[in-house]
Amino acid sequence: MQSVATALTRLGDLAATPPVSALAQAFAAAGHELALVGGPVRDAFLDRAINDLDFTTDATPDQILEIVKPISDAQWDIGRAFGTIGARVAGEMVEITTYRADSYDGQTRKPEVVFGLSLEDDLLRRDFTVNALALRLPGLTLVDPANGIDDLLAGVLRTPISPEVSFGDDPLRMMRAARFTAQLGFRLDLDTAVAMEAMADSIRNISAERVCEELSKLLRSDSPHVGLELLVESGLFDRVLPEIPALRLEVDEHHHHKDVYQHTLTVLDQAIGYEKSRGGFDGPDLIVRLAALLHDIGKPATRKLEPGGVVSFYHHDLVGSKLAKKRLRALRFDNDTIAAVSKLIELHLRFFGYSEGAWTDSAVRRYVRDAGDQLERLHILTRADVTTRNRRKADRLGFAYDDLEQRIRELAEQEEMAAVRPDLDGEQIMAILGVRPGREVGDAYRYLLEQRLDDGPLGEEEATRRLQVWWAGRGE
CATH class of the missing domain: 1.10.3210 (Hypothetical protein af1432)
Structure with a gap:
């Protein structure tokens, strides 16, 4: 865990890199807010490698595209329906998302996408306090409305708002809690753990594809053991992977x-x-x-x-x-x-x-x-x-x-x-036996493969001899 001063210095260095500074200047010139958000800010405090550049803004997806096109050599709007635009800026892949206030209705498996009004509100709707951190650009102002820095220092994972409300907004966050306990080595806040157990059945409202993606991320972590135990103890695996x-x-x-x-x-x-x-x-x-x-x-x-x-x-x-x-x-x-x-x-x-x-x-x-x-x-x-x-x-x-x-x-x-293959291929088998393509060729191929496995390489002459003996004796 880095000191706050050291982490801020590291974030300042990141903000000075070409992709981040170019985005900060472009959004400021267009009169829109921009903030580096979530994982990159968290990982600066944890002294972890920063691999993804995620940003949030008050600009709409159409406005984001308009701003990034002049400073990027590629753009992706596959996430436009969810408010996210991807781009390659100064050789780096970035994602910029409009402030969000998603929620589930408890019936369907997809969130209702609602754009938010402010950075603070966007952060409070995120999964955990340690991810509800942002760095405003270009002014380098740290925004922490849910006291995520304190939780980082304490090694605690909890939701920015009531866990019942947070997990109701997106039940997949319960599985994400298991992943973060494994990845970060944090302990789960008691209220959050109790809510996970009480609301485990709501994971059925999440599509299998999203569950698959989250489970895969957990398994790819350095030590998924603790996260898997949490999924079992909470009852989530009873609904997702009951065989465990x-x-x-x-x-x-x-x-x-x-x-x-x-x-x-x-x-x-x-x-x-x-x-x-x-x-x-x-x-x-x-x-x-x-x-x-x-x-x-x-x-x-x-x-x-x-x-x-x-x-x-x-x-x-x-x-x-x-x-x-x-x-x-x-x-x-x-x-x-x-x-x-x-x-x-x-x-x-x-x-x-x-x-x-x-x-x-x-x-x-x-x-x-x-x-x-x-x-x-x-x-x-x-x-x-x-x-x-x-x-x-x-x-x-x-x-x-x-x-x-x-x-x-x-x-x-x-x-x-x-x-390992037989010493004769299909064309040779057909020529030797005088047959056309069909089941007999497959049977002969499998016979020669067994001979090859039993005795090693036979050579074309010996393989031909054995094939002819096998073929002649098939009717006996």
Whole structure:
């Protein structure tokens, strides 16, 4: 946390940069107010990187466009209906929004857009006091109508007005509270927490697309653990992602198993650690984190209490994969993300057969083939899934996976296994067998692929011989 003087100096330096000073001068010359608002001001006090330049003004969207066109080389009015205009000024992307006073009617899933009359009113309608900060330009006057600076210093997250009114205006703010507790490490004000629990059902008024976006932002934070716990404790996940609170399985006095809910959060923490340490990702990887969060959601449906105090979860990988696909579709995740996450969940137990006995080269090839382009993510998820406190067992599993990865690397070097294909392509198969395109060609292709996986590269001559033998024996 920066001192107020240091933060103001940093904001002054930001105001002197070409994009900010150009906007300040242009709006002042047009007789309109302009203020840097929200995240950039907050992050100046928290000594965090300032990545987004967000402004607010009394100018209407049409007036904003008129002002920014002469000083920008591109403009976007996709947010015009919500009062927001985007532009590229001096090489920087900026967003300028007309003072707002949005509210929901409690019935529809979209806000009623109402333009506000003053900067102070606009700030008081924002989500949290720490975001209800602004720097008037060009005069560099700090505006803090909700005492957000005090809350920044205290590490408290609360709404600028009554939380019941604030969450009534936009119920998604309840999920945003969870994200900010994770991102900023702040604690939630008691009145705000109570209101979240009481109003959790109103999250159903928010579109799945907005919920998806907010959940994704939380999962991409450095440590989403605390935010996820808040979503469970408040009851929001019961409405948004009920498969997670369902992991808090009751423990029968005669049957014992690990706490699946806490195990899941630990797996997520460890997956994020592996994701960062192994590298290879362009920023936080949403697919890895979704797969870690959802990998065991098939357990409640498959739990079976066995004799002798044993608890089984047979096929929870397959059941969980189907449940994840259904839930992610409902939340409007894109098809590629859904396919990748469901595949990872389906495969996340495959390795544990390796730890119980050495695999043949054929089994290793199949592991790679089935993982496809998700192999690195599968490595991360499988390693993260080891949460046992038994050091000997953890070491054994770790060494076994080290061995598997080494064998994958060696086979890949020998065979270019990442692109495993039969030794003959479809055209060659048709020429050899004298058939036209159809199911028979597909059957032959799959047969040769199995031969390739079992025995490695065959060469064209041997592959042809095996194909002809297989073809001749099909009728037997």
